[in-house]
Amino acid sequence: MLTDVIEVTDVEKKYVNGKESLHVLDQVSYQVKKGEIVTLLGKSGCGKSTILNMVAGFEKADGGSVMLDGHEVKRPSRKCIMLFQQINLLPWRTVIKNVELGLDGEKIPRVEKKKRIMDALKLVGLENVLHQFPHELSGGMQQRVAIARALAMQPDVILMDEPFAALDTFNRYLLQDELLRIQEKLKTTILLVTHDIDEAVYLSDRILIMSSHPGRIFKDMPIKLAKPRDRAGEDFHHYRKRILEEFELSGSHQEPEYII
Numbered sequence: 188m189l190t191d192v193i194e195v196t197d198v199e200k201k202y203v204n205g206k207e208s209l210h211v212l213d214q215v216s217y218q219v220k221k222g223e224i225v226t227l228l229g230k231s232g233c234g235k236s237t238i239l240n241m242v243a244g245f246e247k248a249d250g251g252s253v254m255l256d257g258h259e260v261k262r263p264s265r266k267c268i269m270l271f272q273q274i275n276l277l278p279w280r281t282v283i284k285n286v287e288l289g290l291d292g293e294k295i296p297r298v299e300k301k302k303r304i305m306d307a308l309k310l311v312g313l314e315n316v317l318h319q320f321p322h323e324l325s326g327g328m329q330q331r332v333a334i335a336r337a338l339a340m341q342p343d344v345i346l347m348d349e350p351f352a353a354l355d356t357f358n359r360y361l362l363q364d365e366l367l368r369i370q371e372k373l374k375t376t377i378l379l380v381t382h383d384i385d386e387a388v389y390l391s392d393r394i395l396i397m398s399s400h401p402g403r404i405f406k407d408m409p410i411k412l413a414k415p416r417d418r419a420g421e422d423f424h425h426y427r428k429r430i431l432e433e434f435e436l437s438g439s440h441q442e443p444e445y446i447i
């Protein structure tokens with residue numbers, strides 16, 4: 188039986204700003220099994236990034252527990268790497284040197300280090316641009332360097348906070364396919380945050396639909412479609428429709444502010 192790599196149980200979070208208190212997360216519980224791709228899907232401000240930051244060890248819960256591989260998360264760890272929408276490459280370092288950054292401070296032999304870096308760069312298809320600088324690459328290629336840097340660290344879990352949101356549609360589709368190909372090969376557990384319904388249906392084994400104010404997990408929806416998925420297929424649209432309906436049921440659905 189597959190084990191739970193991430194276990195979030197009854198998590199509570201409030202932010203206090205002067206006299207104002209914002210109840211961000213209310214009794215949030217979910218588990219992610221080894222090798223799963225699970226997406227937190229919800230509207231802006233529902234608390235998706237806050238949950239991700241807790242799993243990453245950047246934020247603390249006010250109540251409940253966040254466990255990674257059976258241990259309470261107390262601080263960031265190399266076994267659980269976060270990828271952001273902002274790509275965070277060092278502009279003065281070449282592609283290979285940016286990937287090497289992820290292994291800084293790790294006590295591993297030089298030959299193994301080199302192999303891990305090259306394997307990661309091959310996985311994302313960047314073995315031919317090793318000595319180029321970030322400004323010489325497209326946005327999609329830069330995000331691939333960031334993915335390679337994470338992969339070289341051989342994490343158990345990759346957390347992704349809208350990693351493709353800044354890319355144009357074609358690059359986004361390309362990177363989504365690459366992510367699935369890599370995940371199929373390495374079986375890395377992935378917890379993703381997005382408000383893009385199509386992205387969630389395309390990538391996820393399960394989607395955790397969140398409602399807002401305070402943030403709660405409203406529905407845990409398995410996506411029972413073989414991968415790669417057909418974005419234009421009937422089954423795909425069936426899930427899109429179900430998700431939109433769930434948002435209406437959750438009370439998170441709002442009329443647009445104006446209609447053209």
Ligand SMILES: Nc1ncnc2c1ncn2[C@@H]1O[C@H](COP(=O)(O)OP(=O)(O)OP(=O)(O)O)[C@@H](O)[C@H]1O
Nearest residue numbers: 202204211229230231232233234235236237238382
């Ligand atoms: N450090 C903080 N101090 C005070 N309020 C915060 C802090 N971080 C987040 N918030 C508030 O908590 C709520 C949830 O924020 P969070 O970033 O988790 O939402 P989100 O669902 O990821 O939103 P988005 O999709 O827009 O990124 C928001 O109302 C946000 O303004």
